[in-house]
Amino acid sequence: MAVDAANPVPPTYPRRAGMDQVPPHIPQELIRSVGITFSPEFLEAPHAFMADLHDKQPPLFYDVSMMGNSWQALKHADALFILRHPDIFTNEGATPFPRDPDDYYYFIPQEIDPPHHRKYRNIVDPVFSPQGVLKLEAKIRKLANDLIDSFIDNGECEFAEEYGRPLPVMVFLDIMGLPQDMRDTFVSWAMDLLHSNSREIMGETMVKITAYLKSAIADKKAHPDDGVVSLIAHAAPGGVPLSDKEVFGFVAFLFIAGLDTVFATMNNMWLYLAENPDKVAEMIADPDNINAQVEELLRVWSVTFSGRVLTQDFELRGVQLKKDDRITCILPACNFDPEVFPNPREVDFHRPRQTVLAFTVGPHSCMGAHLARLEIKIGLQEWLKRIPKFAVKPGTHTEYRPGGVVGPEAVPLVW
Ligand code: HEM
Secondary structure (H helix, E strand, C coil), rough: CCCCCCCCCCCCCCCCCCHHHCCCCHHHHHEECCCCCCCCHHHHHHHHHHHHHHHHHCCEEEEECCCCCCEEECCCHHHHHHHHCCEEEEECCCCCCCCCCCHHCCCCCCCCCCCCHHHHHHHHHHCCCHHHHHHHHHHHHHHHHHHHHHHHHHHHEEHHHHHHHHHHHHHHHHHHCHHHHHHHHHHHHHHHHCCCHHHHHHHHHHHHHHHHHHHHHHHHHHHHCHHHHHHHHCHHHHHHCCCCCCHHHHHHHHHHHHHHHHHHHHHHHHHHHEEEHHHHHHHCHHHHHHHHHHHHHHHHCCCEEEEEEEEHHHHHHCEEEECHHHHHCCHHCCCCCCCCCCCCCCCCCCCCCCCCCCCCCCCCCCCCCCHHHHHHHHHHHHHHHHCCCCCCCCCCCEEEEECCCCCCCCCEECC
């Protein structure tokens, strides 16, 4: 397995898409085409769709799609196993974003398996550790209140545009040392990359992101600051500076991972709360339980998936998987596994603690998880203090974006 991120080579795994590219070893009875992430049925109510998979599909099935064929794992226990065994289920080449094969790079640390990926995570861990993100608490609280000030007197807001998006994106750009006035452009790139059904649009968007980030990195090399882009650009683990490809692949992945995920999560949560005032009242009545409340909302409203590639033949649930097969853990479905979370669709802030898979587990667990949890917690606390009663604007029909980060397009709220 190639792990030299300074000299990356495109993976040789086949990228299969469509019924004519189902390998012969896949048992016919396990082939499905469920339309996850893009079908009209999925987009009508994505989380209900993913919860329903437990009743409608086998725990492990082979999904055929024009976006890529892959095994799909629904069970919480299987996801834990897959995510904790990178020797069998590798991340190398598992990321769907297109790249130029002649100027290839790895997305770091996402595509680098242990033990090599530790070297990269160590560079930024101080920033994203629980202690590191706690330093941002006062700043996030102030930003939350400034945003609320800007719309509270209107008696309504478009939550996604006015709170769910600016709160985490502004914090993230500050951490990275990237300019706030590029916020809308960055967000539109993230949308095109993560929510397009077209590999062509994804490819064009990667070209734009690449050009921008290369020049931002060059700028930080010349003019260091205390942002994460600069930190990575000047990193020299063990005294050896990162190569240009390593710096770029690391910054590029952070950029992709950090922009869209928190606000998609917040949009889902606020939409749910606006429709469930009894849960809002419960939260307000029990403020000391905020951490469990956030965790339970993350369980029910997790937004993304973990893709891996088999490094060897392996039998899972009596099914023979083959080397080079792709497999995806449908994390939101795993979080609805009734064997682990009884009555899984019910939001229960007093559930016995179990591993919630919103951020995965294992070596590739989300580097931004502590930051995301803190932003969601503060976002909820400040909002509920000032806008304790709110509802979805009458007449709203909620539309979901297709793609690998699941959330509603807009969340118009009134109070
Ligand atoms: C609620 C918000 C977020 C969710 C639900 C989320 C989810 C995830 C998931 C599921 C993974 C693992 C992917 C895999 O197994 O293949 C992951 C990895 C990662 N996330 Fe997040 N993420 C969120 C926010 C963030 C933020 C804000 C950042 C950046 C500041 C970030 C940076 C990363 C990085 C760098 C990785 C790769 C870690 C590694 O491979 O070692 N994430 N995230």
